[in-house]
Amino acid sequence: MTEYTEQQEMLRQTVREFARNEVAPGAAERDATGQFDYDLYRRVGELGVIGLLFPEEDGGSGADLLTYCLALEEIARVDLSLSWTTFVSLAGAHTVAAQGTEEQKALWTKDWVDPVLRGEATTSAGLSEPDAGSDNSRLKTRAVLDGDDWVINGRKIFITNAGLDNNVGVMVLCLTDPETRRYETILVPRGTPGYTIGPPMKKMGLRSSDTRELFFDDCRVPAINRFGVEGEGYQRIMSGFFVGRIVIASTALGLAEECLEIATAYAKERVAFGRPIARFQYVQGMLTDMALNVELGRLIRDKAARLSEAGKPFAKEAAMAKWFITETAKKAADDAVQIFGGMGCMDECPASRYYRDIRAATIGEGTTEIQRYVVGREMGLFR
Numbered sequence: 464m465t466e467y468t469e470q471q472e473m474l475r476q477t478v479r480e481f482a483r484n485e486v487a488p489g490a491a492e493r494d495a496t497g498q499f500d501y502d503l504y505r506r507v508g509e510l511g512v513i514g515l516l517f518p519e520e521d522g523g524s525g526a527d528l529l530t531y532c533l534a535l536e537e538i539a540r541v542d543l544s545l546s547w548t549t550f551v552s553l554a555g556a557h558t559v560a561a562q563g564t565e566e567q568k569a570l571w572t573k574d575w576v577d578p579v580l581r582g583e584a585t586t587s588a589g590l591s592e593p594d595a596g597s598d599n600s601r602l603k604t605r606a607v608l609d610g611d612d613w614v615i616n617g618r619k620i621f622i623t624n625a626g627l628d629n630n631v632g633v634m635v636l637c638l639t640d641p642e643t644r645r646y647e648t649i650l651v652p653r654g655t656p657g658y659t660i661g662p663p664m665k666k667m668g669l670r671s672s673d674t675r676e677l678f679f680d681d682c683r684v685p686a687i688n689r690f691g692v693e694g695e696g697y698q699r700i701m702s703g704f705f706v707g708r709i710v711i712a713s714t715a716l717g718l719a720e721e722c723l724e725i726a727t728a729y730a731k732e733r734v735a736f737g738r739p740i741a742r743f744q745y746v747q748g749m750l751t752d753m754a755l756n757v758e759l760g761r762l763i764r765d766k767a768a769r770l771s772e773a774g775k776p777f778a779k780e781a782a783m784a785k786w787f788i789t790e791t792a793k794k795a796a797d798d799a800v801q802i803f804g805g806m807g808c809m810d811e812c813p814a815s816r817y818y819r820d821i822r823a824a825t826i827g828e829g830t831t832e833i834q835r836y837v838v839g840r841e842m843g844l845f846r
């Protein structure tokens with residue numbers, strides 16, 4: 464069922480208008496210069512998109528996951544970079560609001576939650592390392608308790624948002640006991656001695672989304688900076704991934720829909736051999752496949768989000784959504800470039816940017832191969 468509530472449709476319309484009127488006009492320029500637009504991001508906060516998933520008492524609007532996905536989808540249709548900045552930014556804020564003790568909330572809500580929801584600050588999540596992406600058992604960043612402090616040593620890589628001027632810090636996944644492979648999530652504020660942020664990593668796409676390497680050299684933070692139940696940092700991060708997969712799938716769905724729309728419009732207008740290219744069966748095939756896959760993607764994304772909201776198991780559906788929709792979007796962007804022909808390869812054609820931007824989506828938040836593994840595991844194929 465893909466019908467949405469009246470409230471969801473209203474919000475979708477509001478975000479769509481914002482995306483068309485305020486996000487789309489500068490998207491190509493931000494891609495060309497790699498600049499992040501802080502004022503625009505503040506507008507995302509003002510609209511309430513960032514706080515959708517937060518309860519009202521934490522300053523949010525207590526919306527459900529599907530509502531949040533619909534809003535992000537609209538932003539992603541015109542600027543995938545901005546949609547990624549937006550959802551990654553929740554990492555730290557949500558950890559503080561959802562997992563923090565009263566003492567931790569008193570310490571960090573002011574800097575890590577309130578300004579993030581207003582679009583005035585961002586946070587980051589640091590999991591991936593140079594030697595450990597899909598294979599988390601290779602994570603090496605260590606945190607050792609020394610008196611009342613955690614001392615962190617290690618490196619993280621590909622970390623979104625960490626170098627933005629408005630970034631308040633990173634939630635770092637650290638190994639605390641190599642024997643039993645225990646991990647903890649530890650909050651490291653920006654500016655903490657021993658925490659260094661590398662230069663921006665240059666990417667093929669998503670250029671106005673910030674990506675950095677992070678270094679921790681005897682970086683010392685108080686013991687209270689550890690979040691959640693002791694020793695369960697890894698499980699917590701993994702369960703967060705399931706929701707993250709639905710969210711990232713939603714951004715890819717937005718991009719795929721946009722590719723379908725612009726390529727269809729172009730195919731109806733562009734004339735070759737005396738007729739619009741939309742009349743050629745090979746071109747039609749690209750567009751009809753795109754349309755089918757967008758529909759199917761929406762069904763599986765909605766199902767995964769609704770299962771999650773209902774508190775039912777959704778790991779398999781989240782992995783299917785992430786796998787199917789990001790691959791669909793990658794193919795949709797590729798076919799959109801094909802339909803635009805030579806113009807599709809030019810920077811001035813949005814399909815060219817979508818083609819570069821979407822490439823990371825089948826990799827970040829767990830690769831396609833890992834999603835397929837998860838689906839197989841959930842089907843009991845390894846038992």
Ligand SMILES: Cc1cc2nc3c(=O)[nH]c(=O)nc-3n(C[C@H](O)[C@H](O)[C@H](O)COP(=O)(O)OP(=O)(O)OC[C@H]3O[C@@H](n4cnc5c(N)ncnc54)[C@H](O)[C@@H]3O)c2cc1C
Pocket residue numbers: 551587588589590591594595596597598620621622623624669674823826827828829830831832833836
């Ligand atoms: C733009 C961008 C933003 C990112 N942002 C963040 C962030 O904010 N925070 C963060 O922590 N990380 C972030 N990442 C990192 C991302 O999560 C990792 O790149 C991803 O998990 C893959 O890890 P890897 O790059 O080490 O590849 P690897 O794990 O080395 O994989 C290489 C290849 O081997 C395949 N492979 C590995 N294991 C298996 C297996 N068991 N079966 C089949 N195939 C396998 C993979 O599918 C892939 O094709 C980001 C990445 C990108 C590109």
